[in-house]
Amino acid sequence: MKKLLILLLLVFTLPAVAGLKPYEGEGPTPPLKLVDMQGNTHDLAAYKGKVVLVQFWATYCPPCREEMPSMNRLMEKMGDTPFVILAVNMGETMEEVEPFVKEVGPEFPILMDPDGESIGAWQVFAAPSNFVVGADGKIHYTLFGGVEWDDEEIVTRLKELSGS
């Protein structure tokens, strides 16, 4: 009985693993059209039909740095699921971003936004700020703060959203 109580206590006091919150904002998904570090332009509208994780991050943000390797693992776990990550850097220069990117080797594009245009449009006031855009082009979830993106609960939720 005592063991059962301890088990129940543990289960009910554990923090929410995923942390994805249903999006409560109104209006259409803001546009996102930016150039990545290799000079390729990425337009969110062109990814309709895929689940897109849009993340706003910066090298001076410790949780952003910590979680990026888990985003690589998430890409791997998503496998053939139609899913992409667009990681938008918040106003830094190439010189500031490059060393960290070389160290981590992200398997997804890092978009540069030196003037912070998209940051205003997406109402981002802190980092890391995440938006999960569904295959329908609408924002379904948001998440503030660092997480382990390859957590099974997140992977399951993203796969469900893609219809896989």
Place this chain on the structure above:
Amino acid sequence: MRQINSLQQALLILLLFLPVSVLAEAELRTLEIGDEAEVDIRVFKSDGDKLLLGFACDEGQSVAEEFTAESLAEDGVEVWMPDMLGGYMLPKTRSSIYSIPSEGLYRVMEEAMETGKKVFLIASGPDTELVLRVANEWEAKHDGAAGLAGVVLMFPRLNEGKPEPGKEPEYVEAVGKTKEVPLLLLEGERTPNRWGVKHLTAALAASGSHVHAKVIPDVRGYFFKRQDANMPEEVVTTQLAGLIKASLFFLGRTDS
């Protein structure tokens, strides 16, 4: 570039070895703040007409702030550093700030006003909530700024709860209440909060205060308290007194 780095290093070394005797030393005052509570105030005296009251919760913790206070006093700005946490026997943690009653700092401010100098409030991080609360009460009781010449908010952390992506931030109750006292907001360039400066500035000005914001290039928040400060942050820390003095000058010009 190498020459600039050498210059910065030389400046730092010079400041580190500056003889303490050339700087103003603090005298310790004790003030009753009601309910048998007493607060110790480190006073860095100066003959100038400005008095800076703040750094409310760093008693004995921040060498950079004390050094800055000494420099300001040498440069004509009297600095009072009350140990509000000690006065209320609160633990020296960030969350304690919300437990400090406004009356205590208000009482210290009344005492500061007795000097006849122009009084400015200053705080950083979550401590900014306390100085805004006190400024609000001061205005409410005096029907205006009444000698409170301005408030400097360094890296203000005034959000109510966690920020939510895609939603405008919500602020603590103290934001947007001041009507006349001018406010100056300083934020580091290398912090996500810089993207909220415009929104916060508008929120702070909601009841009429003039609010000015300045983003300090190349530094993160709390740069003067950081153990892992980089070279630009160390350089700005050595220039903190000048930055604050310029802020007071600016606030003095917009004092309504």
